[in-house]
Amino acid sequence: xxxxxxxxxxxxxxxxxxxxxxxxxxxxxxxxxxxxxxxxxxxxxxxxxxxxxxxxxxxxxxxxxxxxxxxxxxxxxxxxxxxxxxxxxxxxxxxxxxxxxxxxxxxxxxxxxxxxxxxxxxxxxx
Numbered sequence: 001x002x003x004x005x006x007x008x009x010x011x012x013x014x015x016x017x018x019x020x021x022x023x024x025x026x027x028x029x030x031x032x033x034x035x036x037x038x039x040x041x042x043x044x045x046x047x048x049x050x051x052x053x054x055x056x057x058x059x060x061x062x063x064x065x066x067x068x069x070x071x072x073x074x075x076x077x078x079x080x081x082x083x084x085x086x087x088x089x090x091x092x093x094x095x096x097x098x099x100x101x102x103x104x105x106x107x108x109x110x111x112x113x114x115x116x117x118x119x120x121x122x123x124x125x126x
Contacts, residue, residue, distance in 0.1 A: 067098045067110060069119035074105040082108050084119075 051057055071083035080103035081088055087095045091103060098112035107120045 067096050067112060067117070067119065069108055069121055072103065072105065072108060072121060074103060084108070084110075 047057075049057055067084055069082065069084055070086065073081045075081075079090075081090055082100060082103055083089075084095050084098070084100070089095060089100050091100050093100055096112075098110040098117070100108060101111050101116070102109040107118050110117050110119060
């Protein structure tokens with residue numbers, strides 16, 4: 001019985017010594033490693049994903065030359081205006097290389113790179 005306890009004690013001690021040795025080896029290797037973080041193409045973790053009002057925030061980067069119709073204020077008398085890329089425009093004015101050619105109640109015609117483009121409002125929730 002005494003010999004059984006001694007053997008068990010030796011096994012445990014040998015195991016602890018091996019764990020300490022291998023743990024020390026891993027710690028040295030971890031200290032030798034250099035870590036670098038490249039934030040390119042990754043989302044900033046400090047920018048919230050939800051607005052204070054509870055709406056999801058679109059974090060997709062938009063191209064510099066995109067033309068996005070955001071609103072139409074149609075006036076049949078001819079004083080219509082549109083919101084494109086956050087700017088308020090009339091016929092003949094331009095944004096992001098696109099010139100507003102025609103404003104209709106449900107769409108806008110713009111000329112960009114000598115091409116005619118029809119922009120329609122995107123309906124959300126329908």
